[in-house]
Amino acid sequence: MLRATAVSQSFGGERVLDDLSIEVDAGEVLGVIGPSGVGKTTLLRTLALSLEPDEGSVTLEGTDVWAAGEADRLALRRRVGMVFQEASLFDGSVGHNVEYGIRVRKPWSDRIAAAVGLAGPPDAVHESLDVVGMTDKVNQHADSLSGGEAQRVSFARALAYDPDVLLLDEPTSDLDPRNTAVIEEAIDEARNRGIGVVVATHDMHQAERVADRVAVLLDDGVTEVGPTDVIFDDPTDERTRKFISGELVY
Numbered sequence: 001m002l003r004a005t006a007v008s009q010s011f012g013g014e015r016v017l018d019d020l021s022i023e024v025d026a027g028e029v030l031g032v033i034g035p036s037g038v039g040k041t042t043l044l045r046t047l048a049l050s051l052e053p054d055e056g057s058v059t060l061e062g063t064d065v066w067a068a069g070e071a072d073r074l075a076l077r078r079r080v081g082m083v084f085q086e087a088s089l090f091d092g093s094v095g096h097n098v099e100y101g102i103r104v105r106k107p108w109s110d111r112i113a114a115a116v117g118l119a120g121p122p123d124a125v126h127e128s129l130d131v132v133g134m135t136d137k138v139n140q141h142a143d144s145l146s147g148g149e150a151q152r153v154s155f156a157r158a159l160a161y162d163p164d165v166l167l168l169d170e171p172t173s174d175l176d177p178r179n180t181a182v183i184e185e186a187i188d189e190a191r192n193r194g195i196g197v198v199v200a201t202h203d204m205h206q207a208e209r210v211a212d213r214v215a216v217l218l219d220d221g222v223t224e225v226g227p228t229d230v231i232f233d234d235p236t237d238e239r240t241r242k243f244i245s246g247e248l249v250y
Contacts, residue, residue, distance in 0.1 A: 001023075001024060001025050001026045001060065001061055001164060001165060001196045002023065002024050002047060002058075002059070002060050002080070002164075002165045002196060002198075003021075003022070003023035003058070003059050004020060004021060004022050004023070004043075004046060004047060004053070004056065004057075004058050005021050005056055005057050005058075005059070006019050006020070006021055006055065006056040006057070007019070007020045007021070007046060007053040007055065007056035007057070007058065008020070008053060008054050008055040008056055009039070009042055009046060009051070009053050009054055010054055016039045016042045017039050017042055017043060017046070017053070017221070018221050019055075019056070019221065020043065020056075020217075020221055020222055021056075021222070022043070022047075022215055022222060022225065024047075024165060024196040024197070024198050025196055026164070026194050026195070026196050027191055027192075027193075027194045027195070027196065028191065028196060028197070028212045028213065029187060029188075029190075029191050029197040029198075029199060029210050029211045029212050029213075030196070030197070030198045030199070030211060030212070030213050030214070030215060031199050031200075031201065031206075031207035031210065031211030031213070031214040031215070031228065032044075032198060032199065032200040032201070032214075032215045032217055033200075033201060033202065033204055033207050033214060033215070033216055033217070034202070034216060034217035034218055034243075035202065035218070035243075036202060038217050038218055038219055039217060040169070040170075040200040040217060041169055041200065043200070043217065044082065044167045044169050044198065044200055046058060047080070047165070047167055047198060048077075048080050048082045048167055049065050049073070049076060049077045049080055050077070052066050053066075060076050060079065060080070060164070060165070061164075063076060065077075078105045078161075079163055079164040079165065080163055080164065080165045080166075080167065081101075081158035081159075081161065081163035081165070081166045081167065082158065082166070082167040082168075082169070083151075083154050083155050083158050083166070083167070083168045083169065083171050084154070084169050085169050085170040085171070085173055085174075086174075087147065087150035087151045087153065087154040088154070089142040089143075089145070089150055089153060089154065090142065091142070091143070092141070092142060093138065093139050093140060093141060093142065094129070094134060094137050094138050094139070094140050094141075094142055094145070094153050095125055095129075095138040095139060097142050097153055097157055098125045098128060098129060098153065098156050098157045098160050099125050099160070100157070101157040101158065101160055101161045102124055102125070102160050102161045105161045124160045124161075124162070125138070125156075125160055126138070127160070128156040128157070128159040128160035129153075129156050131155075131156065131159060131185075131186050131189050132152035132153070132155055132156045132182055132183070132186050133152070133182055134149065134152055134153060134156060137149070147174060147175070148175045148176060148178070148179030148182075149179070151171065151172070151175060151179065151183065152179065152182055152183065152186075155168075155171070155183060155186050156186075159186070159189075159190060159195075162193070162195075163195060164195065164196065165195065165196045165197070165198070166190050166195050166196070166197045166198070167197075167198045167200075168187070168197065168198065168199045168200065168201075169200050170200060170201055170202065171183055171199065171201075172184070172201075172203070172206065173201075173202070173203070180206075184206070184209060184210050187199065187210050188210065191212075199211065204232070204244065207228065208228060208232055211228045212227070212228060213225060213226060213227055213228060213231075214226065214227075214228050214231040214232070216231065216235075216237075216239075216240045216243060216244075218239055218243060218248070223237045223239045223240050223243075224236060224237040224239075224240040231244070232244060
């Protein structure tokens with residue numbers, strides 16, 4: 001579904017991604033593991049179609065995003081959602097935060113209809129909040145939420161507009177076990193809906209729990225991609241083995 005091919009990316013003369021190729025299919029969770037600073041966030045921004053690679057291509061269902069016209073590229077971007085490491089919510093209620101994501105991705109006439117006389121949030125808002133266990137807080141102001149609750153709302157906002165691909169950048173790095181479990185269950189729900197999910201995480205145990213396949217990203221690029229059990233139990237690349245065992249220190 002979403003594929004990066006031979007992608008390279010540099011900032012200030014420093015190469016961050018080098019000839020990297022990776023893809024995620026509909027209804028699968030791809031875990032991207034690696035130490036801090038190796039380019040996981042840059043990779044996600046590239047897959048989110050917000051960062052044009054210096055070299056290589058990114059395609060969504062066979063369409064080359066950066067070869068497309070501006071209008072087509074915007075339409076493609078709207079099919080990809082992203083949840084960042086730190087939740088960023090708008091001033092207003094939980095329900096309006098989630099509903100905002102739906103409105104900005106609909107045609108103008110639909111957005112007008114959705115914005116007029118909202119007696120309550122649309123069904124998609126309730127459904128996505130239910131996935132993260134936040135329906136009881138639909139009318140609560142976003143400023144009053146805990147960090148974990150805010151991250152759950154961020155996930156619900158991305159899920160509500162039914163993206164083809166959902167990108168998660170360290171989505172549980174600062175969360176307690178309960179909120180982490182809720183997010184991981186929500187990842188499973190996204191997979192069940194046929195959404196392709198990419199989870200970048202430094203938590204290898206999390207990748208083992210949620211991912212169907214795992215990509216190992218080190219300083220020299222993606223060393224190996226494969227089924228989760230193979231990557232963790234019987235990797236073919238020595239660098240992968242050393243990283244997972246802790247022998248490769250960063």
